[in-house]
Amino acid sequence: MLPNRSRTSVLVFLLPPLLLYCAAVLFPILQSLFLSFFSWNGISDMEFVGLDNYVRMLTADDIFWRSFFNALLYLAICLVLQLGGALAVASLLTSLRRGRELIKTLYLLPAVISTVAIAFLFVRIYSIDPVGLLNQLLHWIGLGSFERAWLSDVNTVLAAVSAPEGWRFTGLYMLIIYAALIAVPKELEEAAVLDGASKWTLFTKIRFPYIRPVWITTTIMATTYGLRGFDIPYLMTNGGPGQSSELLTTYMYKTAFTSTDFGYASTISVFIVIECLVAVGLILFMLKRKADS
Amino acid sequence: MITQTAPATPPTAVVPPKPAITRRRRKPSLYRTLSRVLIMLIVIVQVYPLAWLFLTSLRTEHDFATGDPFALPSSLTWENYARAFETGDLGRNILNSFIVTMGANVLIVLFGMMAAYAIQVLGFRLSKFVRGLFLIGIIVPVQIALVPLFIDYSTVNLLDTYQSMIIPLAGFALPMSIYLFSSFFEYIPRETYEAASLDGAGPYRIFGLITLPLSLNTVVTVVLVNSIFIWNDFIFANTFVLSEDLKTIPLGLQNYIGAMGKVDWTATFAAVCVTITPLLLVFLVLNKAMIQGLESGATKG
Numbered sequence: 130m131l132p133n134r135s136r137t138s139v140l141v142f143l144l145p146p147l148l149l150y151c152a153a154v155l156f157p158i159l160q161s162l163f164l165s166f167f168s169w170n171g172i173s174d175m176e177f178v179g180l181d182n183y184v185r186m187l188t189a190d191d192i193f194w195r196s197f198f199n200a201l202l203y204l205a206i207c208l209v210l211q212l213g214g215a216l217a218v219a220s221l222l223t224s225l226r227r228g229r230e231l232i233k234t235l236y237l238l239p240a241v242i243s244t245v246a247i248a249f250l251f252v253r254i255y256s257i258d259p260v261g262l263l264n265q266l267l268h269w270i271g272l273g274s275f276e277r278a279w280l281s282d283v284n285t286v287l288a289a290v291s292a293p294e295g296w297r298f299t300g301l302y303m304l305i306i307y308a309a310l311i312a313v314p315k316e317l318e319e320a321a322v323l324d325g326a327s328k329w330t331l332f333t334k335i336r337f338p339y340i341r342p343v344w345i346t347t348t349i350m351a352t353t354y355g356l357r358g359f360d361i362p363y364l365m366t367n368g369g370p371g372q373s374s375e376l377l378t379t380y381m382y383k384t385a386f387t388s389t390d391f392g393y394a395s396t397i398s399v400f401i402v403i404e405c406l407v408a409v410g411l412i413l414f415m416l417k418r419k420a421d422s
Numbered sequence: 423m424i425t426q427t428a429p430a431t432p433p434t435a436v437v438p439p440k441p442a443i444t445r446r447r448r449k450p451s452l453y454r455t456l457s458r459v460l461i462m463l464i465v466i467v468q469v470y471p472l473a474w475l476f477l478t479s480l481r482t483e484h485d486f487a488t489g490d491p492f493a494l495p496s497s498l499t500w501e502n503y504a505r506a507f508e509t510g511d512l513g514r515n516i517l518n519s520f521i522v523t524m525g526a527n528v529l530i531v532l533f534g535m536m537a538a539y540a541i542q543v544l545g546f547r548l549s550k551f552v553r554g555l556f557l558i559g560i561i562v563p564v565q566i567a568l569v570p571l572f573i574d575y576s577t578v579n580l581l582d583t584y585q586s587m588i589i590p591l592a593g594f595a596l597p598m599s600i601y602l603f604s605s606f607f608e609y610i611p612r613e614t615y616e617a618a619s620l621d622g623a624g625p626y627r628i629f630g631l632i633t634l635p636l637s638l639n640t641v642v643t644v645v646l647v648n649s650i651f652i653w654n655d656f657i658f659a660n661t662f663v664l665s666e667d668l669k670t671i672p673l674g675l676q677n678y679i680g681a682m683g684k685v686d687w688t689a690t691f692a693a694v695c696v697t698i699t700p701l702l703l704v705f706l707v708l709n710k711a712m713i714q715g716l717e718s719g720a721t722k723g
Binding site for chain 1: 490596
C-alpha cells in the first residue's frame, strides 16, 4: 500500500472502471438471471413465471437439446483443430532452424480476418456450383464421390461450420504453446536424450509436463471461446438447414431477436454461462489432478 | 540359409556399426524433412485461402463462374473494386470501425490502468474481492449481455450509437487489460514509490509521473491484442446498430448479400480485401509486438 494514499484517491482510480464493468458485464448478468424467471416479449407487461422457463427448456424443448449437442460437437471439432493443431505445429516449429518468425506470422494471419470475411470465404470454399476449392481438391485426389454441397447436407454442415472457427484461431494457440515449449530448459531435454529417450518419451515425460500450466490456460481459453462460438455458424447457415447447425448461442439469439421472447432467451443464456463455468471447473479438476498424480 | 551364413562370417561383426551410424545420422534429417514438409503443408492450408481470396477479387465474373477455382485468373481486372465501392459505403464503414476501435481502446487502456493501479499499487481492504469480480468477465461469454443491454439501451436511448458498441466491447476486454497491467505493476519496485512518496508526491502524481510512463510497452500490447477483436466485432454491432451511417466493417460487408441471397462474389471479395487491408498492414508491420502481446496475454493469464 502506498503511504500517502487516501480513501478518495482509491475511489478516484477504482470507481470509473468498476462502473463501466458493472454496466457492461456484471449488471447484465444479474439482469439475465432476473429475466429468466419472466415471460416477456419486450412490449407487453412482464409476467412472473417462476421456474417455468427452465422446466420448458430442460424437458419440453427439443431444439434446445439439439442445439446443446450440436454445440458440444462444435466445441470438440474446434478443440481438436485448435489445440491439437497448435501443439503439433508448435512442436514441429521447435525443430526448425530458420524461418520460425515468418511461419508464426503466416500461421496467425487468419486470426486477423473478421468472421464475416471468413464466412464469405468458406461459403465459396465449400460451394459446389461453381465448384469450390474443397470439392475441386477432392475431385483431384480421386475422392470425387465425396463431393457435395457441404453446407446444405445435414450430415456435414455442423463440421463444415466448425472447421473455419478452428482454422481461424489455431495460430493463436500455437503461438502460446510455442512460447511455452521454447522455455523448456535445454539441459532437461539434453539429459533425457543422453539417457536414450525417444522423441515421444521426450515429449510426454519432459516437455508436456513442463508446459502443463500453459496447456491448462489454453484449454480453458479454447473451451470458453468454443462454447461462445456464434458468428460463423450464424453467418454461414443461420443454424440451418433445419436445426442441423444450430448452436445454443444462435438459438438464444434467434429466440431473443427474431421471436422476441426475452425471458426464454435469458434462460438459455443463463444456461450458457453455467455451462462455461462447469466446463472451466471440469478442466481445472481433470488437468490439475493429473498433474498431482 | 541366411541365419546360418550370417553368424558364420566374421567380417559382418565389424560391419553392423556402420549402418547404425548412418541410420542415426539419417534419422534426424528424415525427421527434419518430414516436419518441414508438414509445416509447409499446414502453412499452405492457413495462407492459401487468403491468397485465393485476393486472386478471386481480381478475376472477371465469367472466369469466376466457370473456371477451375485453383487456376490463376485468365485476366486481371480492377473492375470488381470499382463495383465494391459503388455497392457499399466502404470508406464510411472503415471510419466507423476506426472510431469504435479507438474509443474502446482508450477506455480499456485508461480504465485498465486505473483499476490495476488501485488494486495493485494503492491497495485497499476489499482488493482481493474486486479482483475476483473482474475475473468473472474473462470466463463469461459475451452473449449473456445482449438481451439486457438491448433492453437497457432502448430505455436510455443508446441504441444505434457508437457508445452502444464501445461500452460492452470495453467492458468485456477490461478484465484482461487489468490483469496485464497488474502483472506489470508488480515489477515496478516498491522503493520507487516510497522514494516518490517521501518527496511529497501523492497518488495522482505518482500515477502520472511514474506508473503511466513506465507502462507504455504494456499499453502497446493491450491495444494491439484488443484491436484485433474489436475491429472485427460482429455480434455487438449486429445487435445494437441499425442505421447505415454507423455500420462497422463486418456489418458493411453483409450489405453485399443482395436480395434473395444473391451475391456478387467477385465484388464482395474485392470489398473483403479492402476492409482487411488496414488491420493486415498494422499486423504485418507490428507483428513482432503483436505476437509478443498475444503470447504474454495468455501465458500470464
